[in-house]
Amino acid sequence: MKQFFAFIKKEFYHIFRDTWTMVILLILPMVMLILFGYALSTEVKNxxxxxxxxxxxxxxxxxxxxxxxxxxxxxxxxxxxxxxxxxxxxxxxxxxxxxxxxxxxxxxxxxxxxxxxxxxxxxxxxxxxxxxxxxxxxxxxxxxxxxxxATLPYKINILQKFLYNPEMKSSYNFVPGVMGMIIMLVCAMMTSISIAREKETGTMEILLVSPMKPLVIILSKVVPYFFLSCINLITILLMAVFLFKVPVAGNLFALLIVSLLYIFVSLAIGLLISSVANSQIVALLISGMALMMPVMYLSGMMFPIENMPIFLQGMAQLLPAKWYITAVKNIMIKGLGFAAILKELGVLSLMALALITLSLKKFKTRLE
Amino acid sequence: MTVIQADKLTKRFGKFTAVDHISFEVKKGEIFGFLGANGAGKTTAMRMLCGLSKASSGLGRVAGFDIQKESEKIKKVIGYMSQKFSLYEDLTVRENIRLYAGIYGIPEKEISPKTDLLLENLGFSSEKNTLVKALPLGWKQKLSFSVAIFHDPVIVFLDEPTGGVDPSTRRQFWELIYDASQRGITVFVTTHYMDEAEYCDRVSIMVDGRIDAMDSPTNLKKQFQSPSMDGVFQQLARKAKRQAD
Amino acid sequence: MAESKYQMNRIMVQGHNIFRKYGKVQALSDISFEVMEGEIFGVIGPDGAGKTTLFRILTTLLLADQGQAMVNGFDVVEDYTSIRKKIGYMPGKFSLYQDLTVQENLDFFATVFNTTIEENYHLIRDIYVQLEPFKSRRAGALSGGMKQKLALCCALIHKPEILFLDEPTTGVDPVSRREFWEMLGKLKAQGITIIVSTPYMDEAEKCDRIALIQGGSFIQIDTPENIKDGYANPLYAVSSESMYALLKDLRSCERVKSCYPFGDAHHVTFFDDSFTSEDLEKFLQSKGHNDNNISKIRPTIEDCFMNLSSPGDAS
Missing domain, CATH: 3.40.1710.10 (abc type-2 transporter like domain)
Structure with missing residues (x-):
């Protein structure tokens, strides 16, 4: 246990002492939210x-x-x-x-x-x-x-009403999407980079040679980013509610549970990436290209999944972000509760289980 | 003819004086060894001379140009090589040479014959299309040096060029340095191998940002009554107050 | 090196016919050796000779393609967890957390190895005293020599029985190098077995036994003295006023077998003993070198290394 806490303390030193890490962790999510909210919005004004x-x-x-x-x-x-x-x-x-x-x-x-x-x-x-x-x-x-x-009944024809988003506010659409993306970015990228950095500087060699158990090393890498992601989650939600006026219409507790689960899945993906990547740049590229792009384009955040070719629709089912975004939309916008996201919770749990097992298996007790 | 001239050259970082009023001159064709412990200020001084870093005070002239005002002109007439900065690993030997020839503006028609000559002198002709990353370290360092003097610079600055290189290649490397010096190229070199200090015409030893000794190896050994340059270095560097920077 | 008070009769580390490939490169081929308890064993050779690969195999970080290795009686493949508790390792690249202070680094590694600084303070005291003034400084801001000392402290903190130091002195100035070797001498006196690699040939003299490594193979294993005794030809140091001209002229002499610059003199061997130093003096005078200084000398490890490593294979 002492090893575990010492390790976590060390991780926080790394995070707090590097300005850029702090910027990416805490400022970037806000900037992204604002960018998507204003610049990329399809909302029409004037x-x-x-x-x-x-x-x-x-x-x-x-x-x-x-x-x-x-x-x-x-x-x-x-x-x-x-x-x-x-x-x-x-x-x-x-x-x-x-x-x-x-x-x-x-x-x-x-x-x-x-x-x-x-x-x-x-x-x-x-x-x-x-x-x-x-x-x-x-x-x-x-x-x-x-x-x-009118005294005379005119012929009444169209009665149109927009469900859930009567003003077609695009922030309703992008907030869940950005949440899905930011959490994936922070968790997967930051964990994989921080492990890759230890490989690059050779400190991983010392840790491996030490009596520390691989599971402890992994957990101590995951905990700080889990904690920071929770902070991010809260900031995003606060900004969504107060800046973009997107209400949390449904069960807040359900929203938090599914978010924590999604954070966990993202961290597991980060661990998996780090077992492949031996340098920070590779970790960055994999998490950037191989994760961010599909999340942006296939998760339903920017383009509706229903309009995609069958093949891409199939791919989309494999993305944790797709399930998470659907769940968030159900809760935040449709105002539903636990019952409505059982399927999403189930799929995400399975993914978490599979990914963590895989990354524990792949975590090497040797250099290669 | 003097090609490097430093007069009370100083570099401060905040309160910390990395280089403290150093003055020296280096003549054309001389091999000048620039020694000092880690953190004595060698790299900072070398950067100022190469025009990569501005001096806080003092004067410096390299190849006749003022280091403060004419650093762009200086860069054209010097060569630079360090242990870390080597060549592009994913280019072939030939491509690397071509690239540097292009950077220094060597006329197109001169590049090819000059490249062949260089490869022949190094005995690399058979490896000209090999990727640099496939070469052994010692070869890389020799090639890197040859590239650094490809444009016939007035001075070549070498920052620990032989670290980790095997003994025979290290010696071949020094023969390349001798050869360059015979052609009139001034060589300004730092090293941690004290036997290499003996190969220099003159040596300066920096301690805590100052030059504490400067002379030919023979004279320094006499002055400090030591049989080897290692002894001279140990006597001087042990006095250093500055441990870490 | 002073005789250790420990008897050198127990084998601490041994390798048997170790082979390892990296892609197409044969990084190690047929490496066999033994290291006794309380010994300083040096692995001496240039960069790329295979030193780091060997260290990683011995520290259980890498698997050999072929062959066995035992550390402290444990097999590096099967009993790697037992080995990891007993060894201290300092990898080649400087391997501490640059953004943590000296104190934080030490505390961290002490905890990782289930110990405290206080518990084994006696082991690191001599080194730590020098670091103490900088204990709240970040490791990244230390000079090369200081970084090495801190890394050594961290490797020692759990009182290992065997210390693996991969190129601890590379890029470090001569003064810090000398201090570092003085520290190793003290650790040896405490009974710690030390396996150390270095590209600096002069450091070989400070080891009890050395293995010269080139191109993935050990070219010789013995004590430095025995290796020097084994130098076949008489060796002469030759110097004159104009050293570079002297080198070229020596090379042109057909009786000269080898000639290498060695600091203030060139080291020269002849093809056979019928050619003497007097003959060489005459030859040099005929080339216009006066004021020559020719003396027979005992070879250094560097002479031996160059003699043993096959010419043309210099990599």
């Missing part, structure tokens, strides 16, 4: 739009006004001919153009049908989808009001 309105009646003006005063859009230009539509979109100052049909109000009242054309700048499909949703919501809202006041 996008310009133009209007071509041949009817110029009360309905079209109301709709235009509502779009203009919303926090998402502002009216950039009023067009006088349909030919101008393409031109103004090409100019890049507007993200979409609203084109009303002629006799809009009349048509709506009398036939119950009126057409609005929404012409989007599709260069960034993600943003375009978001804009489309916002605009539709605003127009539907207006229609709803009209219906409420």
């Amino acid at each position: 996008a310009g739009f133009a209007v071509y309105d041949p009817s110029k009646d009360s309905a079209t003006e109301q709709i235009t006004h509502r779009l203009d005063v919303s926090e998402y859009f502002y009216l950039y230009d009023v067009l006088t001919s349909p030919e101008q539509v393409e031109e103004v979109l090409k100019g890049g100052r507007v993200s979409f153009v609203i084109v009303f049909s002629e006799d809009f109000y009349n048509n709506m009242v009398h036939t119950g049908e009126a057409a609005i054309h929404l012409i989007m700048d599709g260069t960034d499909p993600n943003t375009a989808v978001t804009i489309n949703n916002y605009v539709s919501n605003i127009i539907l809202g207006y229609q709803q009001e009209l219906l409420d006041r």
